[in-house]
Amino acid sequence: MMTETSVVARVDTMVSSEVDGEVVIMSIESGHFFRLNHSASRIWDLLDTPKDLATLCRHLGDRFEMDAADGQADVVEFVSAMQAKGLLTVN
Structure with a gap:
């Protein structure tokens, strides 16, 4: 169960880049691509370092x-x- 103190972090095997104001993520392991909308892109950017859910x-x-x-x-x-x-991982 996720709480306000749960720490969220990116998984190290992802590569991401901004394309037309949105983030595109590629899984190095699977080769799958993921395109994030504006608000999801903001969350991804915030996770350049792990952060708790409340932050x-x-x-x-x-x-x-x-x-x-x-x-x-x-x-x-x-x-x-x-x-x-x-x-992402959640601890």
């Missing part, structure tokens, strides 16, 4: 002027999906 939510809320509940739901959904695809 990610705060930054996303500040950037996109979201209320705390909506921001947290979006971040948890994104992190869970990326964790399931092997792009």
